[in-house]
Amino acid sequence: MPTYDYECxxxxxxxxxxxxxxxxxxxxxxxxxxxxxxxQIGTGAGLLFKGSGFYQTDYRSDSYKKSAAADASKPASSSKKETKS
Ligand SMILES: [Zn+2]
Structure with missing residues (x-):
């Protein structure tokens, strides 16, 4: 169990x-x-990271979804061409 520092x-x-x-x-x-x-932010730093990490994950998954949808809408062969040129 994690330890948390508190200050009144x-x-x-x-x-x-x-x-x-x-x-x-x-x-x-x-x-x-x-x-x-x-x-306090100290031993609870992991928790803070988790908070900001959640935002990043959320952001990433959103853009991932968009690119995944874009990839799905076109055949694999044409997307290969686009990456090359
Ligand atoms: Zn107090």
């Missing part, structure tokens, strides 16, 4: 928490009791 935006109390990626992030600060916890 109210009292700046810092803590580490273990929980599953699918679990909801912590909100309530154990120090001041306010729902001001914010997950």
């Amino acid at each position: 935006q109210e009292c700046h109390h810092q803590l580490e928490a273990f929980h599953a990626m699918s679990a909801d992030p912590l909100k309530d600060c154990p120090e001041c009791g306010k729902p001001a916890l914010k997950r």
